Amino acid sequence: MTASRRVAEVASEPPAKGPAEPSGDRPSRQEAEEAVRTLIRFAGDDPEREGLAGTPQRVTKSYQEYFAGYAIDPMDLLKRTFEEVDGYDEMVLLRDIPFESHCEHHLAPIIGKAHVAYMPRSRVVGISKLVRVVDAYARRMQIQEKMTAQIANAIDDVLEPKGVAVVIEAAHQCMTTRGVHRPGVAMVTSRMLGLFRSDARTRREFLALIGNPSGSYGGHHI
Numbered sequence: 001m002t003a004s005r006r007v008a009e010v011a012s013e014p015p016a017k018g019p020a021e022p023s024g025d026r027p028s029r030q031e032a033e034e035a036v037r038t039l040i041r042f043a044g045d046d047p048e049r050e051g052l053a054g055t056p057q058r059v060t061k062s063y064q065e066y067f068a069g070y071a072i073d074p075m076d077l078l079k080r081t082f083e084e085v086d087g088y089d090e091m092v093l094l095r096d097i098p099f100e101s102h103c104e105h106h107l108a109p110i111i112g113k114a115h116v117a118y119m120p121r122s123r124v125v126g127i128s129k130l131v132r133v134v135d136a137y138a139r140r141m142q143i144q145e146k147m148t149a150q151i152a153n154a155i156d157d158v159l160e161p162k163g164v165a166v167v168i169e170a171a172h173q174c175m176t177t178r179g180v181h182r183p184g185v186a187m188v189t190s191r192m193l194g195l196f197r198s199d200a201r202t203r204r205e206f207l208a209l210i211g212n213p214s215g216s217y218g219g220h221h222i
Protein backbone atom coordinates (compact mmCIF):
# COMPACT_ATOMS: atom_id res chain seq x y z
CA MET A 1 0.00 0.00 0.00
CA THR A 2 1.42 3.41 -0.88
CA ALA A 3 2.05 6.09 1.67
CA SER A 4 -0.45 8.46 0.11
CA ARG A 5 -3.20 5.90 0.13
CA ARG A 6 -2.60 5.02 3.75
CA VAL A 7 -2.55 8.66 4.71
CA ALA A 8 -5.79 9.29 2.88
CA GLU A 9 -7.53 6.68 4.99
CA VAL A 10 -7.09 8.85 8.04
CA ALA A 11 -9.65 11.27 6.68
CA SER A 12 -12.47 8.76 6.92
CA GLU A 13 -11.92 7.92 10.58
CA PRO A 14 -14.75 9.07 12.80
CA PRO A 15 -13.74 11.53 15.50
CA ALA A 16 -12.40 10.00 18.67
CA LYS A 17 -14.70 10.29 21.65
CA GLY A 18 -13.22 9.27 24.96
CA PRO A 19 -11.61 5.95 25.74
CA ALA A 20 -12.60 2.77 24.01
CA GLU A 21 -13.62 0.60 26.91
CA PRO A 22 -12.55 -3.01 26.83
CA SER A 23 -15.63 -4.77 25.56
CA GLY A 24 -17.74 -7.29 27.42
CA ASP A 25 -16.91 -8.94 30.68
CA ARG A 26 -13.24 -8.89 31.37
CA PRO A 27 -11.53 -12.22 31.97
CA SER A 28 -9.72 -12.79 35.24
CA ARG A 29 -5.95 -12.68 35.48
CA GLN A 30 -6.02 -16.44 35.88
CA GLU A 31 -7.96 -16.89 32.66
CA ALA A 32 -5.52 -14.59 30.87
CA GLU A 33 -2.56 -16.58 32.15
CA GLU A 34 -4.24 -19.78 30.98
CA ALA A 35 -4.63 -18.24 27.52
CA VAL A 36 -0.89 -17.49 27.42
CA ARG A 37 -0.18 -21.11 28.37
CA THR A 38 -2.37 -22.16 25.45
CA LEU A 39 -0.42 -19.91 23.08
CA ILE A 40 2.88 -21.34 24.33
CA ARG A 41 1.60 -24.84 23.63
CA PHE A 42 0.32 -23.65 20.26
CA ALA A 43 3.81 -22.36 19.45
CA GLY A 44 5.14 -25.84 20.20
CA ASP A 45 6.72 -25.39 23.61
CA ASP A 46 5.94 -26.64 27.08
CA PRO A 47 4.52 -24.03 29.46
CA GLU A 48 5.57 -26.21 32.39
CA ARG A 49 9.28 -26.18 31.62
CA GLU A 50 11.41 -24.16 33.97
CA GLY A 51 12.24 -21.21 31.72
CA LEU A 52 8.59 -20.64 30.89
CA ALA A 53 7.15 -21.16 34.33
CA GLY A 54 6.71 -17.47 35.11
CA THR A 55 5.98 -16.40 31.55
CA PRO A 56 2.17 -16.38 31.66
CA GLN A 57 2.25 -14.05 34.67
CA ARG A 58 4.85 -11.81 33.02
CA VAL A 59 2.97 -11.65 29.74
CA THR A 60 -0.27 -10.82 31.50
CA LYS A 61 1.47 -8.07 33.43
CA SER A 62 3.03 -6.74 30.25
CA TYR A 63 -0.41 -6.62 28.67
CA GLN A 64 -1.59 -4.36 31.46
CA GLU A 65 1.24 -1.99 30.59
CA TYR A 66 0.91 -2.23 26.82
CA PHE A 67 -2.79 -1.55 26.98
CA ALA A 68 -3.00 0.83 29.91
CA GLY A 69 -4.47 3.45 27.57
CA TYR A 70 -7.95 1.93 27.73
CA ALA A 71 -8.25 3.20 31.29
CA ILE A 72 -7.30 6.76 30.37
CA ASP A 73 -9.64 9.34 28.92
CA PRO A 74 -7.44 11.62 26.78
CA MET A 75 -10.17 14.26 26.55
CA ASP A 76 -10.20 14.40 30.30
CA LEU A 77 -6.43 14.80 30.38
CA LEU A 78 -6.66 17.79 28.10
CA LYS A 79 -9.61 19.31 29.91
CA ARG A 80 -8.09 19.21 33.33
CA THR A 81 -5.31 21.74 32.90
CA PHE A 82 -5.46 24.49 30.41
CA GLU A 83 -4.51 28.08 30.72
CA GLU A 84 -5.72 31.10 28.90
CA VAL A 85 -2.98 32.26 26.55
CA ASP A 86 -2.38 35.96 26.61
CA GLY A 87 -2.45 36.67 22.90
CA TYR A 88 0.05 33.92 22.09
CA ASP A 89 -0.96 32.78 18.66
CA GLU A 90 2.12 31.08 17.29
CA MET A 91 2.50 27.40 16.68
CA VAL A 92 3.02 25.11 19.65
CA LEU A 93 4.97 22.09 18.48
CA LEU A 94 6.07 18.97 20.25
CA ARG A 95 8.46 17.04 18.07
CA ASP A 96 9.73 13.46 18.24
CA ILE A 97 7.45 12.10 20.97
CA PRO A 98 8.48 8.47 21.16
CA PHE A 99 5.70 5.94 21.56
CA GLU A 100 5.10 2.21 21.56
CA SER A 101 1.85 0.75 20.42
CA HIS A 102 0.51 -2.57 19.16
CA CYS A 103 -1.20 -3.20 15.86
CA GLU A 104 -4.71 -4.47 16.24
CA HIS A 105 -4.24 -6.99 13.44
CA HIS A 106 -1.30 -8.96 14.83
CA LEU A 107 -0.73 -7.49 18.30
CA ALA A 108 2.79 -6.80 17.07
CA PRO A 109 4.63 -3.70 18.30
CA ILE A 110 4.40 -0.43 16.43
CA ILE A 111 7.35 1.72 17.43
CA GLY A 112 7.71 5.28 16.33
CA LYS A 113 7.44 8.93 17.08
CA ALA A 114 4.69 11.46 16.91
CA HIS A 115 4.88 15.14 16.10
CA VAL A 116 2.02 17.17 17.49
CA ALA A 117 1.35 20.85 16.80
CA TYR A 118 -1.49 23.26 17.28
CA MET A 119 -2.21 26.94 16.82
CA PRO A 120 -3.83 28.13 20.05
CA ARG A 121 -6.96 30.19 19.91
CA SER A 122 -7.45 30.81 23.61
CA ARG A 123 -6.23 27.72 25.41
CA VAL A 124 -2.94 25.94 25.79
CA VAL A 125 -2.03 22.81 27.74
CA GLY A 126 1.20 21.80 29.38
CA ILE A 127 3.39 19.84 27.00
CA SER A 128 3.40 16.84 29.30
CA LYS A 129 -0.32 16.58 28.66
CA LEU A 130 0.26 16.22 24.92
CA VAL A 131 2.73 13.44 25.58
CA ARG A 132 0.21 11.69 27.79
CA VAL A 133 -2.49 12.01 25.14
CA VAL A 134 -0.18 10.32 22.62
CA ASP A 135 0.50 7.63 25.20
CA ALA A 136 -3.14 7.12 26.07
CA TYR A 137 -3.95 6.33 22.43
CA ALA A 138 -0.73 4.41 21.79
CA ARG A 139 -1.32 2.02 24.67
CA ARG A 140 -4.22 0.37 22.94
CA MET A 141 -4.66 -2.01 20.07
CA GLN A 142 -4.24 0.35 17.21
CA ILE A 143 -3.84 1.07 13.59
CA GLN A 144 -1.56 3.99 12.90
CA GLU A 145 -4.11 5.87 10.83
CA LYS A 146 -6.70 5.73 13.60
CA MET A 147 -4.24 6.77 16.27
CA THR A 148 -3.17 9.77 14.20
CA ALA A 149 -6.75 10.92 13.78
CA GLN A 150 -7.64 10.29 17.42
CA ILE A 151 -4.81 12.46 18.74
CA ALA A 152 -5.64 15.32 16.39
CA ASN A 153 -9.36 15.13 17.05
CA ALA A 154 -8.96 15.06 20.82
CA ILE A 155 -6.84 18.22 20.76
CA ASP A 156 -9.19 19.86 18.30
CA ASP A 157 -12.30 19.03 20.32
CA VAL A 158 -11.01 20.15 23.70
CA LEU A 159 -8.68 23.08 22.98
CA GLU A 160 -10.61 24.35 19.96
CA PRO A 161 -7.40 25.73 18.45
CA LYS A 162 -7.06 27.44 15.08
CA GLY A 163 -5.45 24.31 13.78
CA VAL A 164 -3.97 20.94 14.71
CA ALA A 165 -1.35 18.86 12.97
CA VAL A 166 -0.29 15.36 13.87
CA VAL A 167 2.32 13.37 11.98
CA ILE A 168 3.30 9.89 13.04
CA GLU A 169 6.27 7.95 11.71
CA ALA A 170 6.48 4.35 12.82
CA ALA A 171 7.82 0.92 12.06
CA HIS A 172 5.41 -1.97 12.29
CA GLN A 173 6.90 -5.17 13.53
CA CYS A 174 4.16 -7.13 11.84
CA MET A 175 5.85 -5.95 8.63
CA THR A 176 9.44 -6.20 9.74
CA THR A 177 9.45 -9.56 11.52
CA ARG A 178 6.72 -11.50 9.71
CA GLY A 179 4.65 -11.36 6.51
CA VAL A 180 6.53 -9.36 3.89
CA HIS A 181 9.61 -8.98 6.13
CA ARG A 182 10.64 -5.46 5.32
CA PRO A 183 12.84 -4.07 8.08
CA GLY A 184 13.50 -0.37 8.00
CA VAL A 185 10.24 0.61 6.34
CA ALA A 186 8.54 3.45 8.17
CA MET A 187 4.94 4.37 7.67
CA VAL A 188 4.03 8.04 7.81
CA THR A 189 0.51 9.21 8.55
CA SER A 190 -0.80 12.69 9.10
CA ARG A 191 -3.89 14.52 10.17
CA MET A 192 -4.14 18.25 9.45
CA LEU A 193 -7.03 20.32 10.74
CA GLY A 194 -7.91 24.01 10.56
CA LEU A 195 -5.06 26.29 9.54
CA PHE A 196 -2.71 23.39 8.95
CA ARG A 197 -5.10 22.13 6.33
CA SER A 198 -6.21 25.41 4.77
CA ASP A 199 -3.02 27.46 4.94
CA ALA A 200 -0.12 26.08 2.92
CA ARG A 201 2.38 28.36 4.64
CA THR A 202 1.48 27.12 8.12
CA ARG A 203 1.62 23.54 6.93
CA ARG A 204 5.00 24.07 5.29
CA GLU A 205 6.37 25.68 8.42
CA PHE A 206 5.22 22.72 10.49
CA LEU A 207 6.62 20.16 8.05
CA ALA A 208 9.93 22.01 7.88
CA LEU A 209 10.13 22.09 11.69
CA ILE A 210 9.63 18.35 11.97
CA GLY A 211 12.11 17.67 9.18
CA ASN A 212 9.70 16.62 6.43
CA PRO A 213 9.44 12.95 7.39
CA SER A 214 8.75 11.33 4.04
CA GLY A 215 10.82 13.57 1.81
CA SER A 216 8.18 14.14 -0.85
CA TYR A 217 5.67 14.77 1.84
CA GLY A 218 3.97 17.97 0.70
CA GLY A 219 1.24 16.30 -1.34
CA HIS A 220 0.23 13.71 1.19
CA HIS A 221 -1.40 15.78 3.85
CA ILE A 222 -5.11 15.43 4.31
Ligand SMILES: [Zn+2]
Pocket residue numbers: 103104105106107108172174175
Ligand atom coordinates in the same frame (compact mmCIF):
# COMPACT_ATOMS: atom_id res chain seq x y z
ZN1 LIG B 1 -0.08 -5.79 12.08
